[in-house]
Amino acid sequence: MSTIWLFFVFFLRKLSGLGASASWLCSRLPGRFRSVAITVCLVVTWEVSIGGDMFRRVLGKTLGFLGYTVQYGCIAHCAFEYIGEFVACSGPSMEPTITSHDVVFSERLSRHLCRIEKGDIVIAKSPFDPHMNICKRVIGLEGDKICTSGPSDVFKTHQYVPKGHVWLEGDNLRNSTDSRSYGPVPYALIRGRVCLKLWPPHNFGALNQSPTGRIVKRSD
């Protein structure tokens, strides 16, 4: 049956080369799709030969539209991936610097060029759930000695940040799960550095320094 259809298509007048090769390709598909695909090819070829110019123009416009969509989609991807993105924060762990439902702009260049520094607020993927993002401040970089005991403890405990990791803490120390509970975070999980607060408008601008005084000072 499919062979008969193939011959019919092949000898159709004003047959475009595209229709013939499309039908040949369709004959290679498994049985289920074969009849559907061949019917579609026939319809398209018939339309092209009968409808002529107008169909070709519509087809050309559609393909052009698709091409532009793909191109602008790729440019948008590159912009969000390598320049910056807008982030809406939620949760109380960065108060008073960032409150819930604030919108900030996080830039990606520092992360790709490895220029994240102590005191920066970063957006990172959560180590325990890769679909969730966390927004914390960098307290220590690799090699730093972090004091992990609380202020009320008598015996101070310290921990060194391993190579390739960072120590993150929220500004609201009382209400934040951060590296004090889950340990140092690999640098590669960081997505970007928060540089600008955009919403609410009365708080527009750069972000404040750390209010906690926990940032490790390098002694050398």
Added chain:
Amino acid sequence: MAQQAGAGRRYVRAFVSGFFVAVPVTVTVLDRFAYVARVEGASMQPSLNPEGNVTGSDVVLLNRWSVRNYQVRRGDIVSVLSPKNPQQKIIKRVIALEGDFIKTLGYKNRYLKVPDGHFWIEGDHHGHSLDSNSFGPALRTPWRARCSVKCCVWCSHGVSLGLVHGRASHIIWPPNRWQRIEPSIPPERMPLLNWHADATEDEEKD
């Protein structure tokens, strides 16, 4: 003369507009769909680089679309951003997923449960002194002791799922090694128990 200048300007304009199409599309394809990388090092022998660097390294095709939701299976060979060096990628086999109990190989043989959001990766070649296959300059540390380096040395509780980069689906070079990479775990490294799955199986058996 004026015609040549006009043709030159047209050429430059065509080149610039082509450039602005080609670069974003290429970058997007490499970030989202597929990535090609050369494997260096011997810690995945015999699956990858079976003869070392003598006949040339394997080049693998990494499927980035299949890991966009961080879904990996046990036995897959995946590339992961190294927790020790964020600019380096390492390629290893997935041995266990979150919730699995495994027995670690190393100087301290112990059992541990892989935490949520993490997974456990190991190289196939358990006796080799290099611990990572990398796509750039490898971490060459000849002084490193042999036994401790086969598995997750960097994190004693596994590697975070957010670091996964792509799944190695095919070997594309050299041509005599063209093949599809099938997921398989060496039987002695199977996870012992899965906290989530095996609990329900035990109940059914009873």
